[in-house]
Amino acid sequence: xxxxxxxxxxxxxxxxxxxxxxxxxxxxxxxxxxxxxxxxxxxxxxxxxxxxxxxxxxxxxxxxxxxxxxxxxxxxxxxxxxxxxxxxxxxxxxxxxxxxxxxxxxxxxxxxxxxxxxxxxxxxxxxxxxxxxxxxxxxxxxxxxxxxxxxxxxxxxxxxxxxxxxxxxxxxxxxxxxxxxxxxxxxxxxxxxxxxxxxxxxxxxxxxxxxxxxxxxxxxxxxxxxxxxxxxxxxxxxxxxxxxxxxxxxxxxxxxxxxxxxxxxxxxxx
Ligand code: SAH
Numbered sequence: 069x070x071x072x073x074x075x076x077x078x079x080x081x082x083x084x085x086x087x088x089x090x091x092x093x094x095x096x097x098x099x100x101x102x103x104x105x106x107x108x109x110x111x112x113x114x115x116x117x118x119x120x121x122x123x124x125x126x127x128x129x130x131x132x133x134x135x136x137x138x139x140x141x142x143x144x145x146x147x148x149x150x151x152x153x154x155x156x157x158x159x160x161x162x163x164x165x166x167x168x169x170x171x172x173x174x175x176x177x178x179x180x181x182x183x184x185x186x187x188x189x190x191x192x193x194x195x196x197x198x199x200x201x202x203x204x205x206x207x208x209x210x211x212x213x214x215x216x217x218x219x220x221x222x223x224x225x226x227x228x229x230x231x232x233x234x235x236x237x238x239x240x241x242x243x244x245x246x247x248x249x250x251x252x253x254x255x256x257x258x259x260x261x262x263x264x265x266x267x268x269x270x271x272x273x274x275x276x277x278x279x280x281x282x283x284x285x286x287x288x289x290x291x292x293x294x295x296x297x298x299x300x301x302x303x304x305x306x307x308x309x310x311x312x313x314x315x316x317x318x319x320x321x322x323x324x325x326x327x328x329x330x331x332x333x334x335x336x337x338x
Pocket of ligand 1: 078079080081082083084104105106107108109110111126127128129132148149150151168169170171172174
């Protein structure tokens with residue numbers, strides 16, 4: 069077999085630069101590791117060389133799977149879609165890290181899935197579109213700061229490690245790339261209603277230019293507030309007079325989003 073023909077619909081851009089590949093592989097040092105989308109194995113070869121790493125890979129593309137079987141017969145390889153993979157079956161107990169030169173078309177969904185399994189994933193690192201990496205790592209107050217920054221930073225510390233130019237790929241992607249590492253932080257739980265937290269973050273950022281007094285109305289959050297409250301405009305007015313509602317979502321840290329969620333939670337209990 070020669071090489072795998074790059075398929076656009078699978079987000080296939082094969083990394084050619086072995087130095088970059090080695091640097092990505094070195095973002096993880098040990099333990100059970102899942103590589104997403106190994107392609108022709110450019111990262112895989114370095115991960116397999118590390119005796120402290122126990123590697124499993126998942127690849128959706130049949131042609132890449134055939135290639136990997138031929139050149140890396142020792143690799144534990146699953147043919148399938150990472151987004152549909154039951155990680156509890158692959159790793160019945162304990163923790164595992166996640167790595168990849170990810171398919172950029174599904175990178176956000178990959179991070180949402182990592183968040184679902186956060187109690188078992190201490191580190192998730194790899195290469196994504198530069199613009200997405202900047203969003204994930206962004207601090208409050210910047211235009212890149214958004215939904216995934218808040219949700220991911222609630223549970224992970226994000227390091228933007230380095231930028232990678234498009235010409236080290238075949239075919240070159242239209243965008244620049246970046247390597248990041250997400251390491252689980254100390255936070256065990258948010259201390260507020262998780263679902264409401266997500267809803268508050270999403271609703272606020274959907275109208276990111278507005279003060280949250282206007283975007284986070286009882287109706288837009290679909291809150292179950294007593295009828296008498298909604299009708300009592302004075303009470304609601306008092307609630308929304310809290311200075312936190314003067315702000316726009318990009319000004320709020322994770323902690324302030326938690327504080328805000330707690331306030332809204334109390335409103336629902338009244
Ligand atoms: N890691 C390789 C390939 C990167 S391209 C390299 O650095 O060269 C992204 C890879 O992810 C491709 O091999 C593609 O087939 C695979 N892929 C795309 N969608 C996937 C999915 N849902 N689950 C698993 N692998 C996927």
